[in-house]
Amino acid sequence: MRYDVAVIGGGPSGAVAAAILAHAGLETVLVERNLDNVKPCGGAIPLGLIEEFNLPAELVEKKLSHMRARSPKGRVIGMHMPNGYVGMVRRERFDRYLRDQAGKSGCEVMEGLVSSIDRQGDSFIIKTLNDKLPPIEARYIIGAxxxxxxxxxxxxxxxxxxxxxxxxQRFRYTPAIEKFSDIVEIWFDGEVSPDFYGWIFPKADHLAIGTGTEDHKHNIKALQKRFVEKIGITARPYLDEAAKIPMKPRRSFTGDRAILIGDAAGLVTPANGEGIFFAMRSGKLGALALIDHIKNGSPLDLYEKEFRKLYAPIFFGLEVLQSVYYRNDRLRESFVAICADDDVQRITFDSYLYKKMVPAPWSVQMKIFSKNIYHLLKGS
Ligand SMILES: Cc1cc2nc3c(=O)[nH]c(=O)nc-3n(C[C@H](O)[C@H](O)[C@H](O)COP(=O)(O)OP(=O)(O)OC[C@H]3O[C@@H](n4cnc5c(N)ncnc54)[C@H](O)[C@@H]3O)c2cc1C
Structure with missing residues (x-):
């Protein structure tokens, strides 16, 4: 059988794209390496995403509107989201739900590790390591x-x-760590991460605690061990997970009859490492552009143009923030001090929840600008 579209990878980006394509009547196949895959992930998603994709309440284990940011010197800033919350999901359930939705839309879901993709005339021939799966032929391909x-x-x-x-690492709740069960905590501390941050995310029956760093520069296991020690956890985790995060869009993610979406395209924002939102949004934008291309002949690269138009300012702003404030502990101390400001919190959370840059009044912009300059001079 020759499919209209083959989607490679059944994470959030691929599952969303496959569901939309199949729903539009295109013959679609989703090829996933492992249908029981548990993607290493904090599973924090914004309210705007939950609303847009109509995610069922039972998938969202916690709705958290309180956060704490901790500085290298141990200064703790309380932060509050009056207009929304961060939703906590568990990827094994989340991904399965999204793949099921794709299946219900009419997409064929297959298990197999894709090992080669060749062009043959106006088709792609996709081979997997699954002996029982014959080569798959498709006119278009989405790399997810x-x-x-x-x-x-x-x-x-x-x-x-x-x-x-x-x-x-995931830790089951014990009386000693129960106190973290209703709040997100972010650690800006060079001992926990010299160039990123550490997080404590509460789930229904466990805490997810993690950290990130630039690959090859620092030992991630040593950083994680120190983080857990600093929090004061003595229990053993029941799961360790790790993966790389691509925090810069590829120079191009549209090709000849092929597009990339989600992490495959590098769509994770710097500074906060948020990728689920951009995976699902790029899956949706990519699928809609492909449908328009197939049905009406519109250029396929409209997908990439639209994505960049919507989100390039956010990627740019967060890249600047990371390169300025994550350089050393003095700057991190300043960053946490700035986060104490009510206006900074309001603007940050409003932008986070719906991924729209929210313009602030001039007086507020000037105040935040002056604080930034003051803290940058102090931190340097
Ligand atoms: C430790 C960690 C914590 C994170 N925390 C958060 C967070 O709290 N919030 C957030 O928004 N983002 C977070 N992220 C980022 C987020 O996990 C990713 O951005 C998101 O999963 C991207 O979705 P995706 O569908 O593009 O890719 P993925 O979720 O990586 O899915 C890719 C899929 O493709 C499959 N696959 C791979 N190769 C093949 C192949 N050859 N053939 C067939 N199938 C294949 C995989 O099995 C997988 O199911 C975190 C990342 C890490 C590593």
Whole structure:
């Protein structure tokens, strides 16, 4: 059978794209390496995403509107989101739900590790390591196969920058750590991460604790161990997980009859490492552009243009923030001090929840600008 579209990778980006394509009547196949895959992930998603994709309440284990940011010297800033919350999901359930939705829309879901993709006339021939699966033929291809995308390699897309590695451990609640069960805590502390941050995310029956750092520069396991010690946890984790995060969009993620979405395209924001939102949004934008291309002949690269138009300012702003404030502990101390400001919190959270840059009145902008300058001079 020849499919209209083959989606490689059944994470959030691929599952969303496959559901939309199948729903539009295109013959669609989703090929996932391991249908029981548990993607290493904190699973924090903004309210705006939950609303847009109509995610069922039972998937969102916690709705958290309180956060704490901790500085290198141990200064703790309380932060509050009056207009929304961060939703906590568990990837094994979340991904399965999204793949089921794709199946219900009419997409064929298959298990197999894609090992090669070849062009043959106006088709792609996709081979997997699953002996029982014959080669798959498709007219179009969507690479949704994560940070180390095989699709991107096989189709010669420009490289992904895989600079950050992140590790996370899951701890079942004990009386000693119960106090973290209703609040997100973020640690800006060079001992926990010299160039990123550490997080404590509460789930229904466990805490997810993790940290990230630039790959090869620091030992992620040692950083994670120190983080857990600093929090004061003596219990053993029941799961260790780690993966790379691509925090820069590829130079191009649209090709000839092929596009990349989600991590495969490098769509994770710097500074906060948020990728689920951009995976699902790029899955949706990519699928809609592909449908328009197939049905009406519109250029396929409208997908990439639209994505960049919507989100390039956010990627740019967060890249600047990370490169300015994550350099050393004095600057991190200043960063946490700035986070104490009510206006900074309001602007940050409003932008986070719906991914729209929220303009602030001039007086507030000037105040925040002056605080930044003051703290930058102090921190340097
Ligand atoms: C430790 C950690 C914590 C994170 N925490 C958060 C967070 O709290 N919030 C947030 O928004 N983001 C977080 N992220 C980022 C987020 O996990 C990713 O951005 C998101 O999963 C991207 O979704 P995706 O569908 O593009 O790719 P993925 O979720 O990586 O899915 C790719 C899929 O492709 C499959 N696949 C790979 N290769 C092949 C192949 N050759 N053939 C077939 N299938 C293949 C994989 O099995 C996988 O299911 C975190 C990342 C890490 C590493």
């Amino acid at each position: 196969d994560g940070a180390n995308s095989k699709t991107a390699d096989q189709l010669h897309f420009p490289p992904n920058e895989l600079k950050v590695i992140a590790m996370q």
